[in-house]
Amino acid sequence: MGYEPANRQTTSDFLVSVTDPNARIVRPGITSLPRTAGEFAQYFKKSSFGIANRNEINDYTSQFVGKRNIALAYKESAQAEHAKYTRPARCIQS
Numbered sequence: 001m002g003y004e005p006a007n008r009q010t011t012s013d014f015l016v017s018v019t020d021p022n023a024r025i026v027r028p029g030i031t032s033l034p035r036t037a038g039e040f041a042q043y044f045k046k047s048s049f050g051i052a053n054r055n056e057i058n059d060y061t062s063q064f065v066g067k068r069n070i071a072l073a074y075k076e077s078a079q080a081e082h083a084k085y086t087r088p089a090r091c092i093q094s
Contacts, residue, residue: 001043002030
């Protein structure tokens with residue numbers, strides 16, 4: 001993207017700093033960078049990671065969303081994992 005981490009900065013600190021306009025360090029020679037939330041979103045959507053992410057979401061949606069038989073199979077599987085003598089309406093209170 002064109003930002004670089006500060007000396008000895010951890011990955012998590014770097015990722016946080018990229019979201020802070022006052023903490024970003026721009027690589028020398030880079031002029032076209034995303035600066036606003038909208039620009040970062042557009043950059044991600046156009047990137048190979050964004051495209052792969054969108055493809056995975058579309059695959060998941062077409063495979064599972066709205067499929068009644070899959071939902072029923074999941075419910076049956078979840079019920080089978082519960083103990084036979086557990087009351088179904090029992091709530092865990094902390």
